[in-house]
Amino acid sequence: VYVLYSQLSEETKQTLNKMSTSNVRVELKNVSWIAENPNLYTCAYFSVEMYYRLWIPEIFKEYDKVLYLDCDILVRADVAELFNYDLGDNYIGACRDLLPKSLSSYITDELSCLPENYFNAGLTMFNVSAWLENGLYEKCMEKLNQFRNLQYLDQDILNMVCNGKVYYFDFYWNVMWSALMQTSENIYLSEKGKEAFLNCQKSADRIKLIHYTSGRKPWNEGRYCRYADLWQECAEKSPFFAGKPRIRYKLFWGCFLPVQTVKNISLWGCFPYSFNKFSPCLKISYGAHSCRMKLFGHLCLYKIKCSEQKIVHLLFGFLPILCLKRM
Numbered sequence: 001v002y003v004l005y006s007q008l009s010e011e012t013k014q015t016l017n018k019m020s021t022s023n024v025r026v027e028l029k030n031v032s033w034i035a036e037n038p039n040l041y042t043c044a045y046f047s048v049e050m051y052y053r054l055w056i057p058e059i060f061k062e063y064d065k066v067l068y069l070d071c072d073i074l075v076r077a078d079v080a081e082l083f084n085y086d087l088g089d090n091y092i093g094a095c096r097d098l099l100p101k102s103l104s105s106y107i108t109d110e111l112s113c114l115p116e117n118y119f120n121a122g123l124t125m126f127n128v129s130a131w132l133e134n135g136l137y138e139k140c141m142e143k144l145n146q147f148r149n150l151q152y153l154d155q156d157i158l159n160m161v162c163n164g165k166v167y168y169f170d171f172y173w174n175v176m177w178s179a180l181m182q183t184s185e186n187i188y189l190s191e192k193g194k195e196a197f198l199n200c201q202k203s204a205d206r207i208k209l210i211h212y213t214s215g216r217k218p219w220n221e222g223r224y225c226r227y228a229d230l231w232q233e234c235a236e237k238s239p240f241f242a243g244k245p246r247i248r249y250k251l252f253w254g255c256f257l258p259v260q261t262v263k264n265i266s267l268w269g270c271f272p273y274s275f276n277k278f279s280p281c282l283k284i285s286y287g288a289h290s291c292r293m294k295l296f297g298h299l300c301l302y303k304i305k306c307s308e309q310k311i312v313h314l315l316f317g318f319l320p321i322l323c324l325k326r327m
Helices: 010-017 048-059 079-084 101-109 128-133 136-146 153-161 191-202 228-235 273-277
Strands: 002-005 027-030 065-069 073-075 092-096 119-127 166-168 209-211 249-251 260-262 282-286 291-296 299-306 311-318 321-326
Touching: 002 048, 010 027, 048 065, 048 119, 048 128, 048 136, 048 153, 065 079, 073 228, 119 128, 119 153, 119 166, 119 209, 128 136, 136 153
Parallel strands: 002 027, 092 166
Antiparallel strands: 065 119, 073 209, 092 119, 249 321, 260 311, 282 291, 291 321, 299 311
């Protein structure tokens, strides 16, 4: 397992090195020279580190295949299975992205790709020889210089350069949690993909990799979202969390208000619904040993009740002051 980095503390490096076992070697590679490239640009919550994957075949020329994973992925199956797939003459192997239909015109017009073939680059299997033989690094740099207003930056570049030369892995190998909060009608899905998508919404049992896409992560404001607890459980077993207690919250005061049914299924899994909807009203104060959150005014807590016939969405109101303290 190679960890590509440009800036890591000595303590973090030592902790990562200690994670090597009898059958797993963890090795760090400093690629700060990539981050210093003046042609790389960023936007939104993306960082320059996302471009590292474009150099992978150049860095690891001695391998036939290299599997790249984003650092916000929770692995729940043996990724060695992916190396058994024959990529043929395809440049890469990846999973189709669960795109909102609103982005279809952008992908078609700007990237000249079919929306149903657009892939998420968070999991990418590189066919190293095919990549090098076709000079894809140079082609990626050309696209980067040509397009300076891309929404998903290096992922968009990879989709343009690898268009028509992609081996598509099963949906379960890259389940994007931001998409699980959407309805199947709002995203591009085949009938087979729709069945897999609905299965992932119901249960995580068949998910091989959970990709915590979007700016909300299970370690920040996304800690209440669906499947965030799976990341927390895994993180607690790592040396980075050794001896640290799980974050729990205690309700100090609140007044219960009537329940309201909500029909918008896109709110799936968003437990503290109004934490994002009414963020200007939310005050978070950090101390040396605790984190206290207060909301003056109205707060809605979101809950889902499921049955075989229907899904019921409920809003619970608390008024006027809710105080949560991290224990």
